Amino acid sequence: MGEKKLVIENVTKRFATPKGDAVVALENISAYVEKSEFVTIVGTSGCGKSTLLKIVAGLERPTSGRVLLDGRETRDPGADRGMVFQSYTLYPWLTVRENIAFGLRLKKVSKGEIDDIVRYYLDKVGLTGFDTYFPKALSGGMKQRVAIARAMANNPEILLLDEPFGALDAQTRALMQELLLQLMEETRMTVLFVTHDIDEAIFLGDVVYVMTARPGRIKEEIKVDVPHPRSPDIKMTPMFLDLKKKVVKLIREETIKAVQQSLPKGD
Amino acid sequence: MKNQTTREDSSPPPPGNGRLPRRWTDFDFLKPKEAIRPRIYLSLTTFSVVAVLAGWVILTYGGIVDEMFLPSPTAMLKTAWHLFASGEIYPNIWTSLYVVVVGFVLAAILAVPAGILMGSFKFVEALIEPIINFVRYLPVSAMIPLLILWIGIGDVEKIAVIFLGTLFQLTFLIADVSANVPKDLLQVAYTLGARKRDVTLRVLIPASLPGIMDNLRITMGWAWTYLIVAELVSAEKGLGYMILQAMRGMQTDVIFVGLFVIGLLGLITDQTFKYLTIWLLPWSEKASV
Structure with a gap:
């Protein structure tokens, strides 16, 4: 087996609601991502999967437990864990080129090198020629492609994606999944990807973690034994459909549980 | 989403289709938000x-x-021509413009940084929000007597009126702009290797600029109102003063010319802000002609 790039160790996150009630968002989560592996986490909305990703990114602190990257504990956010959000987070005052160069400039990379890196990733995400555009002129799918390029240009140890295609229409989303998969097959980058879309989780993931409803726990770890490069056609194979059936069943149980939890208690 | 007309076994179109509108409620201009x-x-x-x-x-x-209450268009044009040709009106315009711009710029210099800090840093908010929220409900016109006692009735007093009238409102509005910068924009910077300083200077401030421009534009309009109020109370020059003098002399035509000039100056400053946004912040969603 490959080396463990990222290890999530017994992470628990509790917080208090404004009313003062204690909420357990995540309970004793343990998971890992091997080097060059694409791991997806799938769960119902509100299960704490985004919180988990933010803890990995260092944007939030766990109540207990820890996150290890290459064996070292991480606490604060850093350029070694690049992140793509569901919301559009391109900087509107920067052009596409300047957005992609944002992290590189902070690192004081030389201008010539920045130009090369930007050109490389623009080409990779199919946006050559758009370098001087401002984000307001781009479609949602294009914005997310730039956001992926911006995160990758920084050459992080691991790429964290929080439902990056959640706001896109179904057709664009399918194309974006293929693009991302192809990119990762080429660059062999390590990825942790959070989604509520079961198809997406299986199609992209080498491993799929299924999460429970709140409090979020890992319900099941499923290996997706489909070799790379994967074509979108695999979504129609019996093996894919079997996996999907299994995950759908797991998620369904959790969704029902989540709905029951949200109903008012008592009589 | 069936396309009825291409189906062979389609039922006939519902009654009323294709007929001319008969009742007044059928007209589209009564449909809210319809072009x-x-x-x-x-x-x-x-x-x-x-x-x-x-x-x-x-x-x-x-x-x-009566001509005394409402001058005719020709009378007004004649008066306007006289006021401009003789140069009589220019010192008044100049004084008003000078006072508004100086008072407003001074307020903006303080309010913009204070607002950004107040909206984004809880410790600044704790320090200055209670004071600002109290003072901003004091109408500045109520402070004019005090300002006259303290400073006198010169330009400085009027500048102080504009300054105090806009400073607190502007700070509050800009604090809101800065507080509403999406947190994701800041967080993504951290994951790109930015430190606190970078996040403030390279993300928070640029992200606040369009909202700041917007609120400067709005507050500038109020500055004109405060100025005229201050000039009506006490002044030796200025458009408000000119209007007051015209009232004493029963010169309604001069009053109307004064009103028209104030409106025009307001329009010009407003357009200036609009084009400044297009010029300085071409990336902003608000930068459109």
């Missing part, structure tokens, strides 16, 4: 302007209203 034809839009705009002008013409030339 109307540009030609109709333009006609209505022209109609309202012409109606106002026509009303003016009828009331004055028709002798319905």
Whole structure:
């Protein structure tokens, strides 16, 4: 087996609601991502999967437990864990080129090198020629492609994606999944990807973690034994459909549980 | 989403389809938020302007209203010509403009950084929010007597009125802008290797700029109001002073010219902000002609 790039160790996150009630968002989560592996986490909305990703990114602190990257504990956010959000987070005052160069400039990379890196990733995400555009002129799918390029240009140890295609229409989303998969097959980058879309989780993931409803726990770890490069056609194979059936069943149980939890208690 | 017309076994179209509208409720211009034809839009705009002008013409030339209360268009043009040709009005315009711009710029210099800090740093918010929220409900016109006692009735007093009138409002509005910068924009910077300083300087401030421009534009309009109030109370020069003098001399034509010039100056400053946004912040969603 490959080396463990990222290890999530017994992470628990509790917080208090404004009313003062204690909420357990995540309970004793343990998971890992091997080097060059694409791991997806799938769960119902509100299960704490985004919180988990933010803890990995260092944007939030766990109540207990820890996150290890290459064996070292991480606490604060850093350029070694690049992140793509569901919301559009391109900087509107920067052009596409300047957005992609944002992290590189902070690192004081030389201008010539920045130009090369930007050109490389623009080409990779199919946006050559758009370098001087401002984000307001781009479609949602294009914005997310730039956001992926911006995160990758920084050459992080691991790429964290929080439902990056959640706001896109179904057709664009399918194309974006293929693009991302192809990119990762080429660059062999390590990825942790959070989604509520079961198809997406299986199609992209080498491993799929299924999460429970709140409090979020890992319900099941499923290996997706489909070799790379994967074509979108695999979504129609019996093996894919079997996996999907299994995950759908797991998620369904959790969704029902989540709905029951949200109903008012008592009589 | 069946396309009824291409189906062979389709049922006949529902009754009423394709018929001319019969009742007044069938007309689309009564549908909220519905666009109307540009030609109709333009006609209505022209109609309202012409109606106002026509009303003016009828009331004055028709002798319905005394010239003393409402001067005729020709009388007003003559007065305007006189005021501008003789140069009599320029010192008044200049004084008002000078006071508004100086007072407003001074307020903006303080309010913009204070607002950004107050909206984004809880410790600044804790320090200054209670004071600002109290003072901003004090009408600045109520402070004019105090300012006259402290400073006198010169330009400095008027600058102080504009300054105090806009400073607290502007700080509060800009704090809101800065507080509403999406947190994701800041967080993504951290994951790109930014430190706190970078996040403030390279993300928070640029992200606040369009909202700041917007609020400067709005507050500038209020500055004109405060100025005229201050000049009506006490002044030796300025457009408000000119209007007050005209009232004493029963010169309604001068009053109208003064009002018109104030409106025009307001319009010009407003447009200036609009084009500044287009020029300085071309990336902003608000930068459109």
